Amino acid sequence: MLDEADLEAALNASVACVKDAFKVKIACEDGAKNDSLWKTTASVDAIVEPGYTLQSIWWVMWLVVLEYLALWWQDARLPRLHDNILCLAHATLYEISKLLVRGVEYGAYIWVWQNWAIFPPLGNSLLGFIGMVVLIDLGYYWLHRASHEVSVLWAIHQVHHTSQDLTVAVGLRHSPLQRLFSWVFYLPLALLGIPPTHMLAHAQFNLLYQCWIHTEAIRTLGPLEHIFNTPSHHRVHHGANKYCLDKNYGGVFILWDHLFGTFQRELSSEEIAYGVLVQPVKFNLLYHQVFYMKYLMGKAVNMGSWRDGLSALVKGPSWVPGSPWTGWDKDKPDIRGPREFQQPRATSATHCYVLLHFLAACVLTHHLAAPTSGSLVVFVYSVVVVAALTCIGILYEQPGYTRVLEMCRCGGGLALCLLFPLPAASNTILQLLTTLYAFSLTVWIVHPNTLLVHTPCKS
Structure with missing residues (x-):
């Protein structure tokens, strides 16, 4: 690299x-x-x-x-x-x-x-x-x-x-x-x-x-x-x-x-299906961090004893009472490719919009890593970055509140660039960020259907 x-x-x-x-x-x-x-x-x-x-x-x-x-x-x-x-x-x-x-x-x-x-x-x-x-x-x-x-x-x-x-x-x-x-x-x-x-x-x-x-x-x-x-x-x-x-x-x-003893060579006779056994149903990045933990806590609580509940947390994901540490192989689903993909709701304009705001988040993260960035600046702009990354996933789901959420995020980002500019960023970077937030806010106010769709994309 x-x-x-x-x-x-x-x-x-x-x-x-x-x-x-x-x-x-x-x-x-x-x-x-x-x-x-x-x-x-x-x-x-x-x-x-x-x-x-x-x-x-x-x-x-x-x-x-x-x-x-x-x-x-x-x-x-x-x-x-x-x-x-x-x-x-x-x-x-x-x-x-x-x-x-x-x-x-x-x-x-x-x-x-x-x-x-x-x-x-x-x-x-x-x-x-x-x-x-x-x-x-x-x-x-x-x-x-x-x-x-x-x-x-x-x-x-x-x-x-x-x-x-x-x-x-x-x-x-x-x-x-x-x-x-x-x-x-x-x-x-x-x-x-x-x-x-x-x-x-x-x-x-x-x-x-x-x-x-x-x-x-x-x-x-x-x-x-x-x-x-x-x-x-x-x-x-x-x-x-x-x-x-x-x-x-x-x-x-x-x-x-x-x-x-954990080696396995690739088999040419079987197409590999990527992902986890139970795929998350959303694209939201924050949801991806916690969805399995919620399932795991439910599994532990529903065990018959506190000992089994503790084992459910510290042993393998496929463990059940009476099984080996990583569970019985015979009970694991045999998933094979090709596998059905969860499709996003997106147009070409949506992909371009998401990519631009992702690049903006990368630029902010790069400048926040500078040693001169103070704690308050890092915290405030980190919230902006996390919000942008979260909304990237939400834009691919497009729930009913997508337009309002993006208007608030872009409006907040615009106000921040104008009133509390990032010290480590150059004037050119600040102008580009300001333009991006202003243009995005205008699109969401005037013509949101450019970025919103009602059916998932085809593969």
Whole structure:
């Protein structure tokens, strides 16, 4: 996603941050065991999470275009435009959540590293780089596996799987709530002495690697299939077919799945159906974050005892009393492709409108990530971004209140740009945003039927 110069600059900045911010002390006393650990003077506020995934959203947009061209050249079925837009909207929602917490969730990692690190940092050598890639991918494997095999974690992670197409944009489709628990699985790395800055950078590179494996444009990579996670392996992971469930959890390497017994190769004899077993019935991004949690709470409450209710939360999504942790395979539905798609309500003008407001949300998010943005500015404009991303999904559903909702949102955005402009944005950006909100408000007032339809689109 980043060119060589960007990677070198980011690595040098990370090394400089570690050299300047952290001090290593070894104290040995006569006749006593060396009881010193790797002490530092860094605080949570001193750790700045790199913005690689935020920057990558722009590159992924170009990869989506390239993917469309590759599939068209192969005369394959093209992904649905609304699904790609919603995936990128989910990615932006995930990124805006980072700005609201500013890495606070990694406070435990920083504390463990400061007080209990056993080894010194691996350094900037090739061996150290490879070691961090392998260790972080191992942590990701168990994070990913737990996200599928622990129901309360699956209720959050399922957002990543609700897309019914498999495109590179799906690689960035994550729930902001995943930040509540993902850091736990990287804590062992703090004990091993991996600095927070290195962990945060490598964890994002691990995520970015996985973007390109979310595709049907690449069929196989030959001998590399035995070592790395590839599009073929990851198509299996995203399948709702019975043979695909709970398989291929690796991030960069597929070796972990071979080692821990979760590997499954792709079968050419069966078309893969993407999505989850029970698809959400709405496009609303906020609904996608919570709909399964509501179902899960109902399942737990309706269990016969508190013990079974607790098991329903911590065991697999298909678990029932008396079954194994992940449920009986014979009871799981055998879904196969082609699968019926939920169709949006949209015209060509609707798609253009949604895309413009999504780009505006991306621009706002990018400027909010600037260190000069104050807390109040970040909060106010984050609300604007979340509202825009939520309305993108609502526009594809078009309930009866769509016109009023969009008039209020565009009117509020226009007033904000005029009365409380974003300090980090240039005059050109502010003028473009003001024009977009003013034009959109006019359309909703004068001619809303340009964007509203009454029947779903055809496939």
